[in-house]
Amino acid sequence: MHYIDIGDKPVTFALVQERLQSPWWILFDSLLLITALYHALNGIWSIVLDWNPGKTVRRFLGWSLSIVGIIALILGLYILIPFTI
Amino acid sequence: MIKSLPKETYLNINSGMISYAFHRISGIAISVYLILHIYTLGAVGKGEEAFNHSIAKYDNLFGHFMEYLILIAVVYHTLNGIRIIFADFFNMTLLHKRLILLTWIAFVLILGYSISYFFPGLSI
Numbered sequence: 728m729h730y731i732d733i734g735d736k737p738v739t740f741a742l743v744q745e746r747l748q749s750p751w752w753i754l755f756d757s758l759l760l761i762t763a764l765y766h767a768l769n770g771i772w773s774i775v776l777d778w779n780p781g782k783t784v785r786r787f788l789g790w791s792l793s794i795v796g797i798i799a800l801i802l803g804l805y806i807l808i809p810f811t812i
Numbered sequence: 813m814i815k816s817l818p819k820e821t822y823l824n825i826n827s828g829m830i831s832y833a834f835h836r837i838s839g840i841a842i843s844v845y846l847i848l849h850i851y852t853l854g855a856v857g858k859g860e861e862a863f864n865h866s867i868a869k870y871d872n873l874f875g876h877f878m879e880y881l882i883l884i885a886v887v888y889h890t891l892n893g894i895r896i897i898f899a900d901f902f903n904m905t906l907l908h909k910r911l912i913l914l915t916w917i918a919f920v921l922i923l924g925y926s927i928s929y930f931f932p933g934l935s936i
Contacts, residue, residue: 737868737871738867739863739864739867740856740860740863740864763846764846767839767842767843767846768843770839770840770843771840771843774836774840799846799847799850802850802854803850805857806850806853806854806856806857809856809857810856
């Protein structure tokens with residue numbers, strides 16, 4: 728939930744920072760990011776394969792999805808850093 | 813200029829086809845949400861106030877409604893995914909129709925329960 732937390736506290740920087748002091752939550756968030764990105768982009772790749780494109784389009788879309796995934800992964804892990812300090 | 817659909821898309825529709833269609837649609841919606849999520853949280857690079865502001869932008873009726881749609885998509889995708897795992901790995905392919913009915917019932921129950929968290933007037 729974007730704004731309402733479980734304990735009815737609003738989601739702010741302080742709330743997330745408090746949670747991300749523990750290394751287990753950092754590990755959990757990183758693993759969730761990697762898993763969700765992989766699952767989402769693999770799903771989109773499966774939809775692309777259902778359209779059965781030719782060789783060039785397939786290679787282009789495959790590489791673009793991989794590059795989007797790598798960029799999103801690096802961005803996501805970079806976003807995690809200010810909370811852990 | 814609508815291309816007419818092939819016959820196999822509208823004849824002999826069964827519950828498995830409908831589950832698969834909703835699974836795919838909810839998957840696409842969640843992927844779009846993931847990109848938007850990373851983009852929204854990227855404001856942390858500009859400082860703490862920018863981060864709080866960029867999250868607080870979604871705290872209105874429209875934002876809560878969109879969050880409820882995300883909940884619908886994620887809950888359906890999860891329940892259907894668990895059903896697929898059970899049918900594939902625990903040899904429950906003979907119980908297919910019953911599993912699909914179970915997922916739709918669980919889906920409706922979870923949606924009905926969680927609507928009171930998003931719209932603090934309604935509760936079922």
